[in-house]
Amino acid sequence: MTAGIQAAIALPELVEHIDRLLQAERFKDYCPNGLQVEGRARVQRIVCGVTACEALLEAAVDLEADAVLVHHGYFWRGEDPCVRGMKRRRLLILLKNEISLLGYHLPLDAHPDFGNNAQLGRVLEFKAEGPLLNGTESDLVWTGTLDSTITAAALAQRIERALGRAPLHIGAPEDEIRRIAWCTGAAQEFLEAVVDIGVDAYITGEASEQTVHVARECGLHFYAAGHHATERYGVQALGKHLTDTFGIDCRFVDIPNPV
Numbered sequence: 001m002t003a004g005i006q007a008a009i010a011l012p013e014l015v016e017h018i019d020r021l022l023q024a025e026r027f028k029d030y031c032p033n034g035l036q037v038e039g040r041a042r043v044q045r046i047v048c049g050v051t052a053c054e055a056l057l058e059a060a061v062d063l064e065a066d067a068v069l070v071h072h073g074y075f076w077r078g079e080d081p082c083v084r085g086m087k088r089r090r091l092l093i094l095l096k097n098e099i100s101l102l103g104y105h106l107p108l109d110a111h112p113d114f115g116n117n118a119q120l121g122r123v124l125e126f127k128a129e130g131p132l133l134n135g136t137e138s139d140l141v142w143t144g145t146l147d148s149t150i151t152a153a154a155l156a157q158r159i160e161r162a163l164g165r166a167p168l169h170i171g172a173p174e175d176e177i178r179r180i181a182w183c184t185g186a187a188q189e190f191l192e193a194v195v196d197i198g199v200d201a202y203i204t205g206e207a208s209e210q211t212v213h214v215a216r217e218c219g220l221h222f223y224a225a226g227h228h229a230t231e232r233y234g235v236q237a238l239g240k241h242l243t244d245t246f247g248i249d250c251r252f253v254d255i256p257n258p259v
């Protein structure tokens with residue numbers, strides 16, 4: 001690679017583009033969306049990842065990235081704002097190396113093309129109907145259908161093949177599944193909301209103890225397919241869009257996480 005001819009973009013232009021694309025200001029979120037930590041003024045290379053953990057930041061340093069783009073960034077509502085220990089180490093890596101941190105949480109779940117929900121539907125080969133638009137947070141829940149009816153066990157296998165991780169499945173394996181609702185990440189609390197919309201199964205990332213009982217008693221198949229595993233695809237689609245649009249180098253770095 002010849003550094004001199006590689007495309008670059010000014011940081012404010014990059015941030016403005018993504019903010020506008022994802023309509024970041026539209027969301028009431030648990031964290032700030034957009035530029036969370038400011039690094040150098042020009043961006044040639046971005047490391048994309050699910051979570052801005054220390055291992056991802058180290059990868060960004062090794063790859064000489066100018067920015068890190070993630071779904072799970074920093075400064076979550078209710079967290080201790082003091083910069084100590086783990087937080088100090090993370091911020092030190094960013095600031096010392098002048099690497100920017102861009103974080104997009106709900107906007108990157110919800111986008112109709114680049115969002116985690118849209119992309120998970122694509123990866124699992126669902127015919128997406130789109131989000132449930134009832135004006136609440138559950139408009140992050142998408143619905144869709146399978147090409148043909150398959151058993152609940154076959155759907156579990158499809159999820160395992162596509163995501164490289166066996167899901168937790170609650171329900172009778174031989175039941176037939178045709179219509180599905182899904183929401184990436186930790187959206188197990190939406191299970192009760194989808195009971196009434198006429199789907200056979202609900203897929204999200206995580207499960208809670210009570211989720212199992214709700215699924216059993218409401219007669220809905222439930223799949224916990226992994227928080228990390230279900231949220232790897234939005235940031236990759238966004239990175240590809242940035243490469244296609246600006247010619248900048250975007251690389252997805254997967255830091256494995258079994259949850």
Ligand SMILES: [Zn+2]
Nearest residue numbers: 185186227231
């Ligand atoms: Zn998440």
